[in-house]
Amino acid sequence: xxLTNAQNANGYIYYxxxxxxxxxLPMPGYSQGSIEGSIVGTQEKYVPFATVTLLRPSDSTLVKxxxxxxxxxxxxxxxxxxxxxxxxxxxxxxxxxxxVNVTSSKTVLPKVYLESSADxxxxxxxxxxxxxxxxxIDRVIFNVEKSIMASTGDAHDVVAKSPGVRIDFQGNVTVNxxxxxxxxxxxxxxxxxxxxxxxxxxxxxxxxQQAEVMSNPSSSYDASSGAIVNLVIRKNIQQGVFxxxxxxxxxxxxxxxxxxxxxxxxxxxxxxxxxxxYRNAHYIRDFLEENTFQTNNFETFWNTQSQQRxxxxxxxxxxxxxxVLAPKHVVGIQFIGSYDQNTSLTETDNAAFSQxxxxxxxxxxxxxxxxxFRYSVNLNYAAKLGKSKLNIDLTYLDYVxxxxxxxxxxxxxxxxxxxxYNPESRNRLDRRIELSTATIDYIWPxxxxxxxxxxxxxxxxxxxxxxxSENLLDEIYVNDPTRTNRFLYTEITQALYTSVxxxxxxxxxxxxxxxxxxxxxxxxxxxxxxxxxxxMQLFPTIFWMFSPDDKKSISxxxxxxxxxxxxxxxxxxxxxxxxxxxxxxxxRLRPMLEDALELAYTFANQISITGFxxxxxxxxxxxxxxxxxxxxxxxxxxxxxxxxxxxxxxxxPYQIKPWWxxxxxxxxxQTTASSNYLNTSYDNSQVSFYGSLNNSFVLSKKGKLTAEIxxxxxxxxxxxxxxxxxxxxISFGIRKRFAKKWSVAISVSDLLYTQPTRLQxxxxxxxxxxxxxxxxxxxxxxxxxRFLKGKxxxxxxxxxxxxxxxxxxx
Numbered sequence: 064x065x066l067t068n069a070q071n072a073n074g075y076i077y078y079x080x081x082x083x084x085x086x087x088l089p090m091p092g093y094s095q096g097s098i099e100g101s102i103v104g105t106q107e108k109y110v111p112f113a114t115v116t117l118l119r120p121s122d123s124t125l126v127k128x129x130x131x132x133x134x135x136x137x138x139x140x141x142x143x144x145x146x147x148x149x150x151x152x153x154x155x156x157x158x159x160x161x162x163v164n165v166t167s168s169k170t171v172l173p174k175v176y177l178e179s180s181a182d183x184x185x186x187x188x189x190x191x192x193x194x195x196x197x198x199x200i201d202r203v204i205f206n207v208e209k210s211i212m213a214s215t216g217d218a219h220d221v222v223a224k225s226p227g228v229r230i231d232f233q234g235n236v237t238v239n240x241x242x243x244x245x246x247x248x249x250x251x252x253x254x255x256x257x258x259x260x261x262x263x264x265x266x267x268x269x270x271x272q273q274a275e276v277m278s279n280p281s282s283s284y285d286a287s288s289g290a291i292v293n294l295v296i297r298k299n300i301q302q303g304v305f306x307x308x309x310x311x312x313x314x315x316x317x318x319x320x321x322x323x324x325x326x327x328x329x330x331x332x333x334x335x336x337x338x339x340x341y342r343n344a345h346y347i348r349d350f351l352e353e354n355t356f357q358t359n360n361f362e363t364f365w366n367t368q369s370q371q372r373x374x375x376x377x378x379x380x381x382x383x384x385x386x387v388l389a390p391k392h393v394v395g396i397q398f399i400g401s402y403d404q405n406t407s408l409t410e411t412d413n414a415a416f417s418q419x420x421x422x423x424x425x426x427x428x429x430x431x432x433x434x435x436f437r438y439s440v441n442l443n444y445a446a447k448l449g450k451s452k453l454n455i456d457l458t459y460l461d462y463v464x465x466x467x468x469x470x471x472x473x474x475x476x477x478x479x480x481x482x483x484y485n486p487e488s489r490n491r492l493d494r495r496i497e498l499s500t501a502t503i504d505y506i507w508p509x510x511x512x513x514x515x516x517x518x519x520x521x522x523x524x525x526x527x528x529x530x531x532s533e534n535l536l537d538e539i540y541v542n543d544p545t546r547t548n549r550f551l552y553t554e555i556t557q558a559l560y561t562s563v564x565x566x567x568x569x570x571x572x573x574x575x576x577x578x579x580x581x582x583x584x585x586x587x588x589x590x591x592x593x594x595x596x597x598x599m600q601l602f603p604t605i606f607w608m609f610s611p612d613d614k615k616s617i618s619x620x621x622x623x624x625x626x627x628x629x630x631x632x633x634x635x636x637x638x639x640x641x642x643x644x645x646x647x648x649x650x651r652l653r654p655m656l657e658d659a660l661e662l663a664y665t666f667a668n669q670i671s672i673t674g675f676x677x678x679x680x681x682x683x684x685x686x687x688x689x690x691x692x693x694x695x696x697x698x699x700x701x702x703x704x705x706x707x708x709x710x711x712x713x714x715x716p717y718q719i720k721p722w723w724x725x726x727x728x729x730x731x732x733q734t735t736a737s738s739n740y741l742n743t744s745y746d747n748s749q750v751s752f753y754g755s756l757n758n759s760f761v762l763s764k765k766g767k768l769t770a771e772i773x774x775x776x777x778x779x780x781x782x783x784x785x786x787x788x789x790x791x792x793i794s795f796g797i798r799k800r801f802a803k804k805w806s807v808a809i810s811v812s813d814l815l816y817t818q819p820t821r822l823q824x825x826x827x828x829x830x831x832x833x834x835x836x837x838x839x840x841x842x843x844x845x846x847x848x849r850f851l852k853g854k855x856x857x858x859x860x861x862x863x864x865x866x867x868x869x870x871x872x873x
Contacts, residue, residue, distance in 0.1 A: 095764070096142045096165040100172035102135045102151060105179050109135030110153055113177075118148040120162070125208075130613075141721050143764055151175060196226055196669075196716050196726050200571060200608045200618055201281060203227070203714070205274040209759065217321065218247075218266035222292050225274040226714055226728050229753075229777070236292065238278050242626060242682075243290035250441075250458075262401070266379070267323040267340060269309045269847055272297040278675065279604070279622040279659050282560045282575025283504070283516060286602040286625050289657065304328050307849040315841035317345035317372075332387035342377040347838050355830035356691045363694055364416040367641075373407035391447040396440070403435040411641055415694075423476050427641040430469040437462045452506040462496040472642050487535040488543070490639075492528065496630065499523045514564040516575075522556040530636045548636055549588040552650070554627075556581045562604070569611060575604040581627070585650035587635055594650045600625055618663045628652040628683050632700045646685070646698040653702050655681045669716050675732075676709040682736075684783040687824055687831045696831070703783055706736040722761040729754045734781045747825045749781035767800040771810075788821040792839075806847040813839040 098117075102110040115137045117126040126147060131137045142165045149172075151159040156177035163170070197204040205225040222245060223230050229237050236243045245263070275293040277284075284291060306326040313319040323340035350369040355362060378401065385395040413425040439460040446453045468490045504518040532546035562575035580599040586592070602625065608618040634648035656679065663673040681702040689696040710732025718724045735748040755775035762768040776791040796810030818839045824831040 095140075096144055096167050097138065097140045097169045098142065098149075098163060098165060098172065099138045099169065100136070100175055102131050102137070102153075102175045102177060104153075104156055104177050110156065110177060111135055113137075113151055113153040113156075116150045117142075117163075118150055120146055120148055125206075151177065153177060155179065196714060200616075201279065201573075201606055201620065202275045202277040205276065207268055207271050207273055217264045217268055218271060218294055219263040221268050221271050221274050221294065222263060224757075224773070225276050225292060226726075226755075227276055227278070227712060227730065228292055238276055238290035238292065243292055244287075246291055246293040248296050249293055262377075264342060264344065264375075264377075266294075267309045267311070267321060269307060269323070270297055270325060270338065271295065279606075279620040279661055281573065281606065282562050282577040282602065282604040283518060285520075286558070286577050286579050286600070286623075287627050287654075289624055289626050303330070305849070307847065309845065309847045311843060311845040313841045313843040315838040316347040317838060319344035319346075319841075333385075335382070335384040338379075338381045340377075340379045342375065342379075344375045346373045346375070347371070348373070349836040351834040353830075353832045354689065354696060356689065356694045357830075358691050362418060363422075364419070365413060365694075366416070367411060367413045369409055369411040371407055371409040373405070376404040378402045393443075393445045395443040395445075397443070398438070398440055400438040401436070403433070405431070405433040405435070407431045409640065413641065413643070423474055425472065425474045425641070425643070427470060427472045429640055430471075432467045434465045435463070450508045454502075454504045456500070456502045458498075458500040460496070460498040462494075462498075464492065464494040466492040466494070468638075470639060470642070488533065488639075489535075489540060490530070490532045490546070492530045492636070494526065494528045496524070496526045512566050516560075516562045516564070518560050520556070520558040522554075522558075524552075524554040524630075526550075526552040526630050528552075528634055528636065544589075546637055547589060550634055550636065550650070551586045551588065552584070552630065552633060554581065554583045569609055571606075571608040571610075573604070573606040577602045577604075579625070581654075585633055585635075587650070590635075592650075596653075598654070600656070614667060616665045618661075618665075620659075620661045622659050624657050624659070626655040626657065626683070628654070628700070632683055637697075643695045644697060647700075649700040652683060652700060653681045655679055655683060655702070670714065672711060672713045674709075674711045676707070678705075678707045680705050682706055682783065686784050687826070687829055689829045689831065703736060704738045706734070706783070708732050708734045724759045726757040726759075727755070736781060736783050738784070745784075745825060747781045747784065747786070749779060749786065751780040752776075752778040762797075768797070770797040771795060782822070784824055784826055785822040786825055788823075790820070791817050793817075796843075804849050806845075808843075808845040808847075810843045810845075812841050812843065816840040 102113050102115075104110040109131075111131055111133045113131040113135070114128065115131060116128040117139060119126060127139050127142075129137055129139065144166050145164075147163045147165060149159075149161050149163045156179060159175060159177055163172070197206065203226050205221070207221055219230070222228055222236065227238050228243070236245060247266075272295045275291070275295065277291040277293065280291050304327070306324065308324045309322070311321040313321075320343045321340065323338070325336065325338045327336040328334070348371045350367075350371070352365070352367040352369075354365040354367070356365070380398075380400050382398045383395065384397075385393055387393050407430075409427075409429040409431075411425075411427040411429070413427070415422045415425070437460070439458060442457045444453075444455045470488045470490075472487070500520065500522050502518065502520045504516070507515045507517070509515055528550040530546070530548050530550070532543040533540040534543050535541075556579060558577060558579040560575065560577035562573060565572045578599070578601050581596070583594075583596045585594040602623045603621070604623075605621045606618070607620075608616055610616040628649075632648050633650045633652055635650050637645045637647045639645040657677060658679075659675070659677045661673055661675045663671055665671040681704070684701060684703045685698050686701050687696055688699055710730060712728065712730035712732075715727040716725070717727075730753045731750070732753075733748065733750045735746065737746045753776070756773065758772045760770040760772075762770055772793075772795040774791070774793045776789070778789050780787045792812075793814045794810065794812045795814070796808060798806060798808035800806045816839070818837065820833070820835040820837075822833050
């Protein structure tokens, strides 16, 4: 079997034609309008620094945003003739909104008078920015709708295209070189990397408003988060009935279909939203592994080629319901349920060469069937007590997996004679994870310059893994006691945190401290082994920002964090994919501790350069263990001794022309990893470069036809025990909006098919390399529809301050 490349040459013709179509589209000649106005508050005083935004009436999505100047004036230029909603907000005044009709000439509005606002829960949700990337004191915001490639795809595309974020072929997410967790509305998604990838691919990007990238989260976030990528689900400010539907088909070597719908009812004190999505995806993946086994003066070389054909079907339903008990008291309930059906067939050919002469070939067929069912229920209460805010969350999650595997292996010699090697085997894993969480958060504004936050969390997790392995002997499946096992794991965490926010003049300071106590117990029933851990840690955070004017700022942050091993890493079962290779977990894994520092400078209110340094100990990694005597190898989980990365990255969003906007991201860093694993000391160090360029084009006068071309390059890099070779990508897309409700988009990903993952082990006693080609070269057609029946009403801001569980009241 050989690795497949782009196998259909006709596909390249369509790609090339689409590129030519984009290049030769005539650039628009602009005859556009503008809006000017001024804002007046109490006592006929002009209001400076009010947030002024233009929204689309159909779905309240952002068109443009600005701030009023010191004389209360604001101005929008280069506007397509259309109807808009003008939305103005200021912390001291009630929100203001009105319809505005923009023609091809200048529109001068009468003075806007704002009414003084008393403290209540009804605040403004809209945050104005017209750029793809925004820089805040503690995070970078990626506005999804500004990216065609991201907004027409799924949540996996959104994460992968966020600044500084990379996803490797195993699904591991990193931010600026360090591990990261993915949150949805500030709620962690506790899944293995592969499960997380499938889950994210089931969520349409149309439902996502923005991605928040936090390389150093504050103390109110779970200390185990490391870096964070938080996906903010889209919210609407309308009252009435409204919703959306999306259909997408993607074709690579295999086809993938996604369909999703969202229906929201918003009336008075009651709000309910329902979202359903279905995904049917086929994948073809190719692997090439090479091993050299050295025993005395005898050398054996393995060339292992595999192809996997997989299918994933996912049903995902989500319901959110909120009820306003009183003007300052809100209760809510959320239900999320999903059902996955996964099947795969992996054909593996292992050619063994002794002293450079072909000795034998081992053929293995691996069939997997897996059903996954997950549901969670969240209860939330939010209140405003004077100027203070209180939030309470109670969450229960149940996750059940039924995994079945059949292995059929045949070994032949040079003459084609079949050799008895391993019997046919079948394995089954029944797994259940239950998670119960309670959190409380309190925000206390001591005065206008000082705010204190307090909170606590209790987390109780149990996992039950029942693994059965059987071999076919004399046409009867017989239990294999050397592999059958049951593993029970319990983890309890208690946490308290506090943070102080202080603003004075041009300085902002935040000091935080979080304490977490954790108790874990892993019991292997069949092996009669129990592993117990009990530890307590303190995690400080420091943020500082100095803004000499409204165009420039300097910021510094420090954070100490902890990363506990994923549940899949501590499972001690052996999962075989051929009779000679398997992977195994390690219940004795220790938590990883990390210190991270950043120093950033932002100028022109958008261009930023950031220097960073991260140092960690006991990182969790998968390592290859090779048995030269028996000519086998396996993968196991270990604690890598120590590692660090330092470097700098530059982010440049820039508008070249009224119809052409770019966002450039450049990063240079050096990664070093050291370990004494298997009594062998080694240091793996590499200077690396990563750069990306996003080009966005407006190709029509009214802005309904847009295009995007993106590219990125990652140089060779170091990753724990491996050296990773370079990789790059070029993708593009075009989108057309029709009649305010419909949209159609076509995009091409990995145009040149240049995203294979290739790595080489750097261990002295091991010769192992891997090349993995995913089905990344695809063409995608997306159709979207939105509708609204109702009228614009004042929105309600719901902000819990809880970063560990889902933040629904914001």
